[in-house]
Amino acid sequence: MEAVVLEKKGLIRIRDIDIRENMGPDDVRIAVRAVGVCGSDVHYYTHGGVGPYVVREPMVLGHEASGIVLEVGKHVDTLRPGDPVCMEPGIPDMKSRAARLGLYNLDPSLTFWATPPIHGCLRESVVHPASFTYRLPPSVSLGEGALVEPFAVGLQAAKKAGITPGDTAVVTGAGTIGLMTCLAALGGGCSRIIISDRLQPKLDLAATLGPIVGVNIQKQDLKEIVAEYTDGWGADIVFEASGNGEAIQGTFDLLRPGGCVVLVGSPLEQVQLPIVTAQAKEARIETVFRYANVYDRALSLMESGAVNVKPFITKTYPFNRSVEASEYAAENHPETVKIQIIRE
Numbered sequence: 001m002e003a004v005v006l007e008k009k010g011l012i013r014i015r016d017i018d019i020r021e022n023m024g025p026d027d028v029r030i031a032v033r034a035v036g037v038c039g040s041d042v043h044y045y046t047h048g049g050v051g052p053y054v055v056r057e058p059m060v061l062g063h064e065a066s067g068i069v070l071e072v073g074k075h076v077d078t079l080r081p082g083d084p085v086c087m088e089p090g091i092p093d094m095k096s097r098a099a100r101l102g103l104y105n106l107d108p109s110l111t112f113w114a115t116p117p118i119h120g121c122l123r124e125s126v127v128h129p130a131s132f133t134y135r136l137p138p139s140v141s142l143g144e145g146a147l148v149e150p151f152a153v154g155l156q157a158a159k160k161a162g163i164t165p166g167d168t169a170v171v172t173g174a175g176t177i178g179l180m181t182c183l184a185a186l187g188g189g190c191s192r193i194i195i196s197d198r199l200q201p202k203l204d205l206a207a208t209l210g211p212i213v214g215v216n217i218q219k220q221d222l223k224e225i226v227a228e229y230t231d232g233w234g235a236d237i238v239f240e241a242s243g244n245g246e247a248i249q250g251t252f253d254l255l256r257p258g259g260c261v262v263l264v265g266s267p268l269e270q271v272q273l274p275i276v277t278a279q280a281k282e283a284r285i286e287t288v289f290r291y292a293n294v295y296d297r298a299l300s301l302m303e304s305g306a307v308n309v310k311p312f313i314t315k316t317y318p319f320n321r322s323v324e325a326s327e328y329a330a331e332n333h334p335e336t337v338k339i340q341i342i343r344e
């Protein structure tokens with residue numbers, strides 16, 4: 001089938017690839033329709049790897065996907081051909097110890113689309129377990145459906161924070177995940193978000209999404225602004241979504257005593273944490289690895305209108321221009337949040 005293949009670092013080609021997928025009784029076959037270009041896809045393209053995951057053989061890119069059900073296995077009674085759906089890209093072994101604990105995202109044997117050596121979903125069709133395939137409500141478009149994946153990361157962060165209604169949160173980093181975390185935190189009951197970044201267009205966009213205050217750290221002091229909004233007490237929650245070492249180290253300075261820091265961004269290098277500063281506030285520290293059990297919640301929030309992810313779709317490309325889309329994404333335009341590839 002036709003697919004977008006990362007042949008090796010720096011080389012993407014649209015070509016035929018032989019992928020044989022057996023339809024099991026609990027699976028569905030889905031025609032892929034919208035796929036978001038993720039930072040990880042771009043990193044595999046520009047660097048040939050992300051941390052321990054190195055591209056050694058040609059790999060189909062893409063993991064943020066929606067599509068239309070083509071065919072269902074004989075045990076599947078929750079979905080029908082023609083249903084618009086989005087797919088959770090990580091498939092755990094549901095008999096694993098992690099899955100039995102409700103932590104299926106942490107199953108060491110989990111396979112995840114476009115994480116070497118597993119092929120991604122930028123191709124004609126995929127076979128996927130029905131239990132990790134979610135029907136889109138009529139009001140949620142295929143483009144929005146493909147945004148459920150990055151939104152799920154924000155929801156996982158909101159869940160781990162244990163938000164109390166009326167909390168004030170800080171989000172450091174206004175990339176896709178930072179912006180998604182803002183929406184998830186508002187959906188989860190935060191009354192105000194203060195978001196920081198260096199790129200003004202991202203902050204300007206954030207400010208249109210709700211009670212969100214943008215702080216440009218090139219010209220403003222984040223700590224001072226957080227103090228202003230919280231009467232010097234500090235934020236209830238700090239979501240660290242930049243992965244930047246300095247930002248990570250500064251999180252505890254923004255936090256109120258007894259507050260929670262959620263580490264969402266992944267730093268590329270080792271970062272030292274100021275443990276004593278954290279201890280002096282009895283800070284709770286949470287971490288996030290992808291997500292579990294949030295896709296249905298993401299769709300509920302979108303359907304009800306509590307959350308609107310549409311402003312994040314900056315640009316779409318047809319499938320036959322996928323190489324161009326990847327190149328554009330790699331250029332890191334400050335006004336770009338999400339590029340999507342559409343298969344008609």
Ligand SMILES: [Zn+2]
Nearest residue numbers: 038039064150
């Ligand atoms: Zn992604």
